[in-house]
Amino acid sequence: MKIHILQTGTVGVSPLLPFGGDNVSTAKASGIFTRKKDRLWLPVFIYYIETPHGKLLVDTGWRREMSPKGVFDRKAQIKELVTPMLYRINYGVLPLGQAADEQLAEMGVRPEDLDHVLISHLDCDHVCGLRAFKNAKNIMVSKKDLDHIRANRTGRVRFRPEWWEGVDLKTFDWNGTEGPVGCSYDVFGDGSVVMINIPGHSAGLCAIKVTGEDGRFVLIATDGGYARKSWEQMITSGISEDKELQRKSLAWIREQSENPDCIAVLASHDTEVTPHTIEF
Numbered sequence: 192m193k194i195h196i197l198q199t200g201t202v203g204v205s206p207l208l209p210f211g212g213d214n215v216s217t218a219k220a221s222g223i224f225t226r227k228k229d230r231l232w233l234p235v236f237i238y239y240i241e242t243p244h245g246k247l248l249v250d251t252g253w254r255r256e257m258s259p260k261g262v263f264d265r266k267a268q269i270k271e272l273v274t275p276m277l278y279r280i281n282y283g284v285l286p287l288g289q290a291a292d293e294q295l296a297e298m299g300v301r302p303e304d305l306d307h308v309l310i311s312h313l314d315c316d317h318v319c320g321l322r323a324f325k326n327a328k329n330i331m332v333s334k335k336d337l338d339h340i341r342a343n344r345t346g347r348v349r350f351r352p353e354w355w356e357g358v359d360l361k362t363f364d365w366n367g368t369e370g371p372v373g374c375s376y377d378v379f380g381d382g383s384v385v386m387i388n389i390p391g392h393s394a395g396l397c398a399i400k401v402t403g404e405d406g407r408f409v410l411i412a413t414d415g416g417y418a419r420k421s422w423e424q425m426i427t428s429g430i431s432e433d434k435e436l437q438r439k440s441l442a443w444i445r446e447q448s449e450n451p452d453c454i455a456v457l458a459s460h461d462t463e464v465t466p467h468t469i470e471f
Contacts, residue, residue, distance in 0.1 A: 192383075192403050193241040194411075194469045196457065197294050199252025202316045203230035203282035209417035209460060211429025213438075220429020223279045230282060233460040235316050237291055238411055239298070240401060244379045245306030248295075248327070249399050249411055250459065251320030253285040261287035272315055273351045281315055292323040302326045307378065309386060310360075311413035312336050312396040313350045317459070325358045333376070333388065334362035336395025370398070371443035372436070389415040389444065391437020392428055398444070403471045410447050410456045415440050418461040422448065 205222025207215050209231065222230065238249040257271045258264055262284065269278045288294070292302065305327040311317055313336055324330065337360075340346035363386075369375035370387035376397075378384040386397040392414045402408040415437075416422045422445040427437045448456045454471060457464060 192401055192409075192469075192471050194401060194409055195239040195241075195298075196464065196466050196468070197237050197239060197252075197291070198234045198289060198466050199237055199291050199294070199320065200235050200258065200283060200285035200289050201232045202235050202460070203227065203232045203284070204280065205229075205429070206231040207429040208280075209233065209428055210421070210426050213427055213434055215429045217430060221280050223276065227282065232284075233417070233462060234464065235283075236457070236459045236461075236464065236466075237320075238399070238457070239295060239300070240384070242379075242383060242401075244383065246300065246304055247307045247309060247378075247384065248291070248305050248324065249309045250311055250317040250413070251291045251308065251324060253283050253290065253316060254320040254323055255285065255290045255293070257283045257319060258285040261285065271319060273353050274348075276348070277315060277351070283316065290323070291320045303328070307331060309378070309384075309397075309399060311399065311411075311459070312393040313340060313354070314393070314414070315351070315354060317413070318354045321355050321358055321360075329361060330358055331361050331363055333386065333395035333397055334364050335374075335388065336393060336397075337362050339394035369400070371439045389413075389440035391415070391431055391433050391435075391440045394432055396440075400447075405471075407452045407454050407471055408450075409454050409469055409471070410444070411459075412444050412456050413459045415444050416458050418458050419448075419456070419463060421458065422456070 240247040310332040365374040367375035374388035399411040
């Protein structure tokens with residue numbers, strides 16, 4: 192197994208969005224009125240995984256249209272995020288060469304070479320780059336996440352179908368019972384790559400557990416916690432659909448991190464993480 196942790200730019204948010212805790216309001220956490228100079232700039236990580244079953248990509252980060260020249264571009268971001276409100280919540284910068292497709296091309300990997308693109312959830316900084324990978328063999332997201340968006344008015348504001356327009360986005364239902372709420376999807380049927388529902392931040396949010404033949408594993412916690420301190424200190428994010436479920440998910444992530452077979456737990460916006468490769 193090889194897991195390549197790749198940074199696809201940064202996202203600028205209110206400091207209350209990732210670490211607001213249980214009592215912050217969604218309005219304050221959204222950062223709609225937070226000035227650019229007061230924003231917390233976090234890395235946006237994606238994960239390219241090489242396995243005996245083939246090549247996988249977890250999330251896609253921003254796409255080039257977010258920063259056409261590699262710098263902050265207000266007009267381009269409003270267009271990419273579809274609404275001015277989402278732009279006010281999520282500023283983004285994508286330096287030249289850091290888009291997911293650009294980095295994989297440098298590694299000799301074309302979109303059509305990918306056997307699976309696994310989407311943890313459908314927030315903009317995780318799926319805006321998805322259209323660049325429409326030729327991947329399988330592009331998958333949990334049925335729970337997509338169904339919740341379609342059925343929930345708030346979800347339709349936060350998640351925009353334009354980001355995956357023209358993409359053959361396939362949904363999966365749970366075929367296992369791993370995780371804090373007993374819902375998981377074994378991608379290959381052998382336990383090597385499992386998508387595990389960790390609800391709270393979004394209804395169908397998934398962590399991805401990658402396990403080697405010797406039982407050691409890496410847990411990609413995605414937005415289950417924004418940094419290691421999230422599960423160590425049980426800090427819920429400011430934007431959360433269900434705080435109680437999020438606390439349950441954080442407790443499960445912490446439990447996994449304490450397992451002797453755990454090599455690493457990775458959060459998708461942890462400033463303590465740098466791009467590197469884990470091989471096991």
